[in-house]
Amino acid sequence: MKCVYKILVVFCASLVCTPVSLAVAEVPKEAITGDVIARVGDQDITFNQINTMLNSSAVVGVSVPALGTPERDTARIVVLDKVISANLLYLDARRQGLDKDPVYQREMRNFANGMLAGLYQRRFMAGDITVSEEEVQAFFEETMVPDTEMTDDLHTQIEATLRKRKLHERLAEQRKALREGLEVDVYTGNLDPAGDDSRADDVAMAKIGEEVIAWADVKASLVAAGKGATAMDPLAMETDARLAALQVEIDKRIMAQKAREAGLEKDPLFQARYNEFQKTRLVNLHRANLARERDPSIEQLEAYYEANRMDIMQVEMRKTQDVVVKTREEAEALKPRIESGELTMFQAAADHSIAPGAKQQLGEVGWVAKGRAQPALNEVIFQLGPGEIGGPVESTEGWHLFKVLDVSDAKFDKFEDQQTQKRARRRYIHGQLDAYVLGLRKNDFTVEVYEDNMVRLAQKEADMVARLTEQAAQPGSKTEQRVEELQKLIVE
Numbered sequence: 001m002k003c004v005y006k007i008l009v010v011f012c013a014s015l016v017c018t019p020v021s022l023a024v025a026e027v028p029k030e031a032i033t034g035d036v037i038a039r040v041g042d043q044d045i046t047f048n049q050i051n052t053m054l055n056s057s058a059v060v061g062v063s064v065p066a067l068g069t070p071e072r073d074t075a076r077i078v079v080l081d082k083v084i085s086a087n088l089l090y091l092d093a094r095r096q097g098l099d100k101d102p103v104y105q106r107e108m109r110n111f112a113n114g115m116l117a118g119l120y121q122r123r124f125m126a127g128d129i130t131v132s133e134e135e136v137q138a139f140f141e142e143t144m145v146p147d148t149e150m151t152d153d154l155h156t157q158i159e160a161t162l163r164k165r166k167l168h169e170r171l172a173e174q175r176k177a178l179r180e181g182l183e184v185d186v187y188t189g190n191l192d193p194a195g196d197d198s199r200a201d202d203v204a205m206a207k208i209g210e211e212v213i214a215w216a217d218v219k220a221s222l223v224a225a226g227k228g229a230t231a232m233d234p235l236a237m238e239t240d241a242r243l244a245a246l247q248v249e250i251d252k253r254i255m256a257q258k259a260r261e262a263g264l265e266k267d268p269l270f271q272a273r274y275n276e277f278q279k280t281r282l283v284n285l286h287r288a289n290l291a292r293e294r295d296p297s298i299e300q301l302e303a304y305y306e307a308n309r310m311d312i313m314q315v316e317m318r319k320t321q322d323v324v325v326k327t328r329e330e331a332e333a334l335k336p337r338i339e340s341g342e343l344t345m346f347q348a349a350a351d352h353s354i355a356p357g358a359k360q361q362l363g364e365v366g367w368v369a370k371g372r373a374q375p376a377l378n379e380v381i382f383q384l385g386p387g388e389i390g391g392p393v394e395s396t397e398g399w400h401l402f403k404v405l406d407v408s409d410a411k412f413d414k415f416e417d418q419q420t421q422k423r424a425r426r427r428y429i430h431g432q433l434d435a436y437v438l439g440l441r442k443n444d445f446t447v448e449v450y451e452d453n454m455v456r457l458a459q460k461e462a463d464m465v466a467r468l469t470e471q472a473a474q475p476g477s478k479t480e481q482r483v484e485e486l487q488k489l490i491v492e
Contacts, residue, residue: 040087068465093286116259319406331392331399
């Protein structure tokens with residue numbers, strides 16, 4: 001069945017203002033095929049794309065819904081609406097010629113050059129770089145604080161750091177060879193910080209043959225790579241530091257040129273990442289322009305505040321810690337140990353929680369607004385006072401124990417309060433952008449949803465998870481690890 005998209009208006013509020021990646025999903029072999037479930041103008045939206053976005057809690061809220069659950073089906077609809085809105089903005093931006101914007105085009109060139117240079121390094125310069133176990137151990141002993149445990153994750157991080165270091169050393173050694181046969185001119189006089197205020201963006205900092213590296217390119221690189229004492233103000237770097245940064249940019253351009261000569265622009269990874277970036281960046285540029293055009297006057301803002309005070313008020317919030325385990329029995333065993341002081345929430349999260357990042361964050365969830373968590377979790381959290389522990393309560397992630405660290409009651413603020421004005425302005429602009437997107441949907445571009453495909457693929461996903469879970473329960477099964485890998489899709 002093919003139907004013109006007429007549903008989900010209820011989910012539109014504030015969605016178009018959320019930056020949305022338009023990436024095409026990478027999924028395991030067992031996962032769903034990339035069937036199209038919606039089309040906006042000439043832009044296809046696949047089931048895989050939506051599934052990938054569902055793996056991010058930043059997109060769907062506090063909790064990431066598990067594969068094959070009704071909660072995931074509901075969240076999928078919300079995310080689909082986000083992606084439809086983003087595609088509408090993308091088509092509108094293209095129609096308005098925003099892809100011809102010089103700043104946007106420069107960003108695209110810099111992104112392409114950086115990625116192509118990286119591909120060239122990995123393909124032609126780093127293939128034979130190895131890191132020995134002795135080197136990993138030596139780095140660990142030299143840099144880690146005493147009593148630090150060598151975990152698998154830490155081992156991988158150290159190995160990657162050492163490999164990157166060796167690659168940089170090789171690049172330094174081969175810089176002369178890379179530049180052989182190329183005419184490279186560097187205009188050091190144009191790097192003087194004293195001239196920053198009057199220097200035009202198109203002033204040449206260097207030339208590689210006929211290719212110019214302009215001041216705007218150098219500024220972007222300095223800001224992107226700001227480190228150490230200059231991180232707050234990378235442009236404050238002295239001339240020598242700027243020259244070093246420019247040399248890095250020159251190397252990047254040369255490797256990008258060589259990558260193009262080697263045909264790496266046709267690499268599927270490059271094409272997918274480049275298309276994702278250019279599409280996402282254009283949407284965000286258009287969104288920013290629209291928001292700036294609709295920024296209300298102080299009189300408009302005050303009138304909006306008076307008409308929408310109940311919606312703008314600061315909602316009740318709880319600052320919480322969360323421990324998630326697999327079974328109710330495990331949660332019930334942990335709770336009295338925590339309540340008695342035998343075990344802190346920090347220890348319980350580090351040693352027992354299966355939540356993503358639990359060991360690093362020690363179970364701290366941060367501030368949770370009333371109504372934003374899953375209903376069952378919301379009911380428990382907002383019955384607790386400071387220092388109180390609640391649960392066990394079940395969600396799609398497992399069984400939860402909560403501790404409330406702090407409480408912020410709902411309250412009205414005066415319009416004169418700066419934070420109140422910020423909330424009001426944000427809501428006002430969100431509403432304006434929602435209306436704009438709805439206008440595009442109604443009047444400018446065709447939006448279609450293929451509901452049968454979405455239902456079929458959702459059922460296929462649920463069947464797949466059920467089958468693998470059943471197999472994993474069999475004695476001696478080797479499927480359990482695969483189920484865990486599939487579940488990781490929802491948190492990585």
